[in-house]
Amino acid sequence: MHIYIEDIGKYQGKDVIIKGWLFNKRSSGKIRFILVRDGTGIIQSVIAKGEVKDELFKIVDKITQESSVILTGTVRKDDRAPGGYEIIAKDIKVIQMAEDYPITPKEHSIEFLLPFRHLWLRSKKQNAIMRIRHEIIKACRDFLDNQGFINADTPILTPAAVEGTTTLFQVDYYDQNAYLSQSGQLYNEATAAALGKVYCFGPTFRAEKSKTRRHLTEFWMLEPEVAYIELDGIMDLAEDMTVYFVERILEKRKKELKILERDISKLEKIKKPFPRITYKQAVEIIRKKDKQLKYGDDFGAPHETILSDSFDNPILVHHYPAGIKAFYMKRDPNDESLSLSVDMIGPEGSGELIGGGQREDDYKTLLKRLKENNLPEKSYEWYLDLRKFGTCPHGGFGLGLERTIGWICGVKHVRETIPFPRMLDRVYP
RNA sequence: UGGGAUAUAGCUCAGUUGGCAGAGCAGGUGGCUGUUAACCACCGUGUCGCAGGUUCGAACCCUGCUAUCCCAGCCA
Numbered sequence: 001m002h003i004y005i006e007d008i009g010k011y012q013g014k015d016v017i018i019k020g021w022l023f024n025k026r027s028s029g030k031i032r033f034i035l036v037r038d039g040t041g042i043i044q045s046v047i048a049k050g051e052v053k054d055e056l057f058k059i060v061d062k063i064t065q066e067s068s069v070i071l072t073g074t075v076r077k078d079d080r081a082p083g084g085y086e087i088i089a090k091d092i093k094v095i096q097m098a099e100d101y102p103i104t105p106k107e108h109s110i111e112f113l114l115p116f117r118h119l120w121l122r123s124k125k126q127n128a129i130m131r132i133r134h135e136i137i138k139a140c141r142d143f144l145d146n147q148g149f150i151n152a153d154t155p156i157l158t159p160a161a162v163e164g165t166t167t168l169f170q171v172d173y174y175d176q177n178a179y180l181s182q183s184g185q186l187y188n189e190a191t192a193a194a195l196g197k198v199y200c201f202g203p204t205f206r207a208e209k210s211k212t213r214r215h216l217t218e219f220w221m222l223e224p225e226v227a228y229i230e231l232d233g234i235m236d237l238a239e240d241m242t243v244y245f246v247e248r249i250l251e252k253r254k255k256e257l258k259i260l261e262r263d264i265s266k267l268e269k270i271k272k273p274f275p276r277i278t279y280k281q282a283v284e285i286i287r288k289k290d291k292q293l294k295y296g297d298d299f300g301a302p303h304e305t306i307l308s309d310s311f312d313n314p315i316l317v318h319h320y321p322a323g324i325k326a327f328y329m330k331r332d333p334n335d336e337s338l339s340l341s342v343d344m345i346g347p348e349g350s351g352e353l354i355g356g357g358q359r360e361d362d363y364k365t366l367l368k369r370l371k372e373n374n375l376p377e378k379s380y381e382w383y384l385d386l387r388k389f390g391t392c393p394h395g396g397f398g399l400g401l402e403r404t405i406g407w408i409c410g411v412k413h414v415r416e417t418i419p420f421p422r423m424l425d426r427v428y429p
Numbered sequence: 430u431g432g433g434a435u436a437u438a439g440c441u442c443a444g445u446u447g448g449c450a451g452a453g454c455a456g457g458u459g460g461c462u463g464u465u466a467a468c469c470a471c472c473g474u475g476u477c478g479c480a481g482g483u484u485c486g487a488a489c490c491c492u493g494c495u496a497u498c499c500c501a502g503c504c505a
Contacts, residue, residue, distance in 0.1 A: 028464050028468085029463095030461085044465085080463060080464080082465060100439080103440090105454090105455080106453095107440085108440065110498075111497055209503080210501095211501085215504075301501070301502090302501085352504075354505075355504080401505085
């Protein structure tokens with residue numbers, strides 16, 4: 001019976017079939033140990049001379065790393081085996097003998113590994129990161145779905161910029177130009193007014209000349225948007241969702257965190273309530289360590305790290321000056337210079353994980369903002385309509401998936417948190 | 430787009446004052462009946478990033494170029 005290695009514990013004493021690839025092998029006299037991986041785990045198999053056909057024994061000596069194999073044998077509990085179980089081999093069928101696998105069992109540099117990303121994904125740590133990525137996605141979706149959110153995805157091909165055109169990828173769209181979406185937010189506002197509570201989740205594209213450990217040109221963003229919500233409610237949502245997926249990872253993916261040598265105690269400290277501080281208070285905290293920063297400046301990466309080092313939890317920074325936020329942010333009725341915006345700065349220097357806020361919901365004010373930003377009114381006609389036909393206070397946020405995974409996994413650079421990273425100088429493989 | 434660094438064996442790196450091109454790992458062969466990144470012995474491997482220059486002599490010094498990595502702005 002074909003089984004997966006992650007389920008091996010259920011088959012003690014039984015004969016099973018494992019379909020996978022050779023991870024590594026060792027030998028000692030008349031006994032051979034092979035490690036087979038199948039994507040769900042790694043299992044050791046023992047091949048002893050005299051207990052199997054001589055022919056099989058010879059094949060084992062020849063199998064190369066990453067050759068595809070089908071292993072048949074009996075499951076046995078044994079403390080000497082990594083993982084606690086091993087398979088006493090009865091038969092091994094080589095589906096294809098791999099030649100000179102480039103990623104040998106030793107340390108490699110990132111320069112070497114990146115062009116082999118298609119193979120690098122087979123390694124233990126990358127496997128663990130991808131499993132955590134999957135779990136975070138699933139947890140966020142479950143969290144939103146349980147609260148009655150509707151997944152209403154927004155287009156990737158869009159007619160115009162959301163916030164300026166310099167950072168957009170342009171594509172030919174029959175006889176006109178289109179752009180790859182850099183946010184689903186504006187469309188989210190339309191679906192929120194149609195469905196109440198919505199989210200979109202998909203790839204977003206930024207043609208920024210960014211070459212930092214927190215940037216990809218193609219990344220995934222989860223964007224919830226809610227009708228009849230105000231800034232405090234948006235912060236509650238961001239906080240609750242974060243606590244939810246952190247708990248889920250600690251519950252279901254401890255094994256993967258261990259493979260990644262992640263300090264779990266840091267994640268166990270994530271508890272409600274998160275500190276909520278105004279932009280002004282944040283500036284004061286940062287200025288204790290960096291006098292260069294002035295009120296009105298946006299935070300750079302080192303500033304975010306100073307902030308995150310001051311707390312165990314993620315920090316919700318709200319009421320940024322309107323000048324450093326997008327045109328659609330609603331202004332604070334008590335102070336027109338401030339926006340009803342919020343960013344969530346992740347712990348341990350993981351950076352801005354969430355950006356969002358309450359949207360401008362007044363037709364005349366929004367029109368004025370468009371003009372101030374020299375945005376083409378015609379392209380935004382449909383967006384303005386949302387303020388003409390039953391406007392209401394509403395808002396939401398965007399969560400950067402790769403940065404979130406980087407934080408949870410304790411991986412510094414976001415390129416390892418997506419199967420195939422797209423960066424300024426890299427679109428292969 | 431700036432600032433910093435690197436480029437030597439398949440990989441990770443060392444290479445002293447300018448004087449024969451090195452090690453570990455991976456690979457190959459042999460040995461070992463419970464190995465855990467197994468171990469032991471033996472074996473092979475080079476456009477020293479590219480193009481010039483200085484020098485009796487350059488991996489090393491000088492000039493230019495190319496590529497890559499790190500950090501940052503913009504942002505999620």
